[in-house]
Amino acid sequence: MSYTCSVCNETHPGPPYVWGPGPEAPDAWNRATASRQEDGELGTDQCVFPDGDKPRCFVIGRLEIPVVGEQEPFAWLVWVEVQASDFFGMSEKWHQEGRETTPPYSGLLANHLSIYEHETLGLPIRLHTRSVGERPYIEVIGEHQLQSEQRNGIPESRVREIAERLSH
Ligand SMILES: [Zn+2]
Known part of the structure; x- marks a missing residue:
């Protein structure tokens, strides 16, 4: 292709249907002090660091957008911030069969995606658990272009446009 x-x-080659994990860390991690980073942890799917008396907790999810006429969706692999209690709940269920029946968690997008005109950082989302080995699905619930694209789908030309803008 x-x-x-x-x-x-x-x-x-492409255009790619999946971008990420990128940015490689939550924006808040990149802005955190060295000592907070030292006391925290940035992994491939989870990130946590102390902030005052409670931790800030993040996971990577798939923000999928249907592509009109294609089976495979377009996907941003991006970080979302979740409540500490939800984060630890997710960790407990990481290898648990049937975990996809878990009700969705509330969270906030934790990355700035530069190709969108309006800020994506802090956009309210719902995080849907998928079966073991699959990254969670991000449903955008805040008013945003991302939300309408997720609801209505995008043409293949938009996938190409995203690739052109991100590779130059
Ligand atoms: Zn080019």
């Missing part, structure tokens, strides 16, 4: 790029006129 490849496409001709309208920015540089070269042929690039």
